[in-house]
Amino acid sequence: xxxxxxxxxxxxxxxxxxxxxxxxxxxxxxxxxxxxxxxxxxxxxxxxxxxxxxxxxxxxxxxxxxxxxxxxxxxxxxxxxxxxxxxxxxxxxxxxxxxxxxxxxxxxxxxxxxxxxxxxxxxxxxxxxxxxxxxxxxxxxxxxxxxxxxxxxxxxxxxxxxxxxxxxxxxxxxxxxxxxxxxxxxxxxxxxxxxxxxxxxxxxxxxxxxxxxxxxxxxxxxxxxxxxxxxxxxxxxxxxxxxxxxxxxxxxxxxxxxxxxxxxxxxxxxxxxxxxxxxxxxxxxxxxxxxxxxxxxxxxxxxxxxxxxxxxxxxxxxxxxxxxxxxxxxxxxxxxxxxxxxxxxxxxxxxxxxxxxxxxxxxxxxxxxxxxxxxxxxxxxxxxxxxxxxxxxxxxxxxxxxxxxxxxxxxxxxxx
Amino acid sequence: xxxxxxxxxxxxxxxxxxxxxxxxxxxxxxxxxxxxxxxxxxxxxxxxxxxxxxxxxxxxxxxx
Numbered sequence: 001x002x003x004x005x006x007x008x009x010x011x012x013x014x015x016x017x018x019x020x021x022x023x024x025x026x027x028x029x030x031x032x033x034x035x036x037x038x039x040x041x042x043x044x045x046x047x048x049x050x051x052x053x054x055x056x057x058x059x060x061x062x063x064x065x066x067x068x069x070x071x072x073x074x075x076x077x078x079x080x081x082x083x084x085x086x087x088x089x090x091x092x093x094x095x096x097x098x099x100x101x102x103x104x105x106x107x108x109x110x111x112x113x114x115x116x117x118x119x120x121x122x123x124x125x126x127x128x129x130x131x132x133x134x135x136x137x138x139x140x141x142x143x144x145x146x147x148x149x150x151x152x153x154x155x156x157x158x159x160x161x162x163x164x165x166x167x168x169x170x171x172x173x174x175x176x177x178x179x180x181x182x183x184x185x186x187x188x189x190x191x192x193x194x195x196x197x198x199x200x201x202x203x204x205x206x207x208x209x210x211x212x213x214x215x216x217x218x219x220x221x222x223x224x225x226x227x228x229x230x231x232x233x234x235x236x237x238x239x240x241x242x243x244x245x246x247x248x249x250x251x252x253x254x255x256x257x258x259x260x261x262x263x264x265x266x267x268x269x270x271x272x273x274x275x276x277x278x279x280x281x282x283x284x285x286x287x288x289x290x291x292x293x294x295x296x297x298x299x300x301x302x303x304x305x306x307x308x309x310x311x312x313x314x315x316x317x318x319x320x321x322x323x324x325x326x327x328x329x330x331x332x333x334x335x336x337x338x339x340x341x342x343x344x345x346x347x348x349x350x351x352x353x354x355x356x357x358x359x360x361x362x363x364x365x366x367x368x369x370x371x372x373x374x375x376x377x378x379x380x381x382x383x384x385x386x387x388x389x390x391x392x393x394x395x396x397x398x399x400x401x402x403x404x405x406x407x408x409x410x411x412x413x414x415x416x
Numbered sequence: 417x418x419x420x421x422x423x424x425x426x427x428x429x430x431x432x433x434x435x436x437x438x439x440x441x442x443x444x445x446x447x448x449x450x451x452x453x454x455x456x457x458x459x460x461x462x463x464x465x466x467x468x469x470x471x472x473x474x475x476x477x478x479x480x
Contacts, residue, residue: 069472069474108427111427112427112428112447115427115428115429115430116428116444116446118430119428119430119433119442120430120433120434120442121433121441121442121443121444122444289434359472360472361472361473362427362472362473363472364429364431364472368430369430369434
């Protein structure tokens with residue numbers, strides 16, 4: 001008789017990700033598999049004043065789709081965004097309201113104001129600017145030869161793109177990017193020395209968003225900040241001052257770190273898979289979206305988000321009560337063999353890819369088309385102007401159980 | 417096969433435009449998605465069904 005030992009479940013421990021195995025995308029894939037197969041609605045309890053008390057964790061791809069789409073049963077507007085106790089966009093816990101913490105008509109109203117600045121058609125207009133950023137980034141990288149991919153390649157482009165989309169003036173970008181960097185990894189002391197620094201950065205960003213709002217009211221432009229401060233047909237502002245602050249914080253925290261993370265994990269996989277690397281190189285003049293989406297899948301830049309149950313119900317045999325928190329473990333759902341062919345294999349030409357990294361419901365990532373375009377252009381530029389990209393040292397990860405950042409990815413590139 | 421979009425639900429996420437650009441588009445001034453060809457040939461069923469499935473707010477219906 002054989003017995004299998006269940007792995008110890010540490011899916012929300014910082015060190016699980018900080019010390020992740022680079023051959024399994026840095027993710028605890030065995031723990032995820034155990035949850036999907038044996039405990040598809042798993043009760044996680046926390047004992048940390050910085051974190052929530054408990055959450056039901058759903059890990060199957062199909063269940064995450066359901067929770068994300070069924071906003072009537074799983075609400076986003078009853079407090080909490082992830083497992084953190086305090087999030088700047090959680091109005092139930094001292095934060096400002098934003099799309100991600102609003103449901104129903106008010107959500108729809110905010111989303112419609114902003115969504116037009118993020119449609120595939122609108123985003124295509126940014127391509128020229130993005131190409132120039134990509135050129136500058138690759139110029140710098142070629143000059144260095146050997147460098148940390150995360151800083152030299154993956155950092156700058158998402159930041160500038162955020163600046164462009166939001167409409168941050170050039171002279172303000174350095175300080176703006178500084179704040180955004182601080183709250184990307186609030187619990188990794190190599191990046192942010194203390195949580196006070198995080199709160200200070202968020203405070204600064206909120207104050208600045210009011211300044212920027214004033215600027216755009218006086219001088220509207222074709223950017224998202226101008227949409228945020230615009231008035232509706234009746235002359236009333238479309239959004240309250242609190243919603244403007246909340247949504248700026250939401251966009252900033254959603255935009256930069258996640259794209260950097262996806263590019264970095266993606267680059268790491270290409271270096272581990274010579275066939276995939278060659279496949280991309282052959283397509284360097286028009287990189288297929290399948291590659292980008294596969295990078296986004298295996299990166300799972302945010303491991304999870306949470307919702308609140310709006311009534312008692314049963315889920316996989318567990319009694320979920322009204323008010324209970326339900327966590328969607330995206331990173332586990334992205335490796336579910338019920339939904340993917342050989343999920344543990346990085347496949348740049350994967351067609352069927354129902355990944356949940358962007359979410360799948362009404363709160364789906366607003367910046368998904370911007371991020372995908374940034375990644376496509378940056379990898380095109382990088383592959384066109386190099387003949388080889390090789391590892392120059394081991395990958396290491398940010399110490400965080402929510403944001404799956406890469407801390408260091410040393411690479412050496414050779415000019416074409 | 418007929419495509420209909422519930423314009424009360426559409427929030428211009430744009431997922432359908434990525435999956436099926438020959439059948440859906442969102443122009444600069446559009447409040448909701450535009451259906452470019454509401455009655456596509458049977459050979460396009462897989463693409464159109466996929467677009468409907470990807471819609472985050474389930475606004476797209478395929479009839480017939």
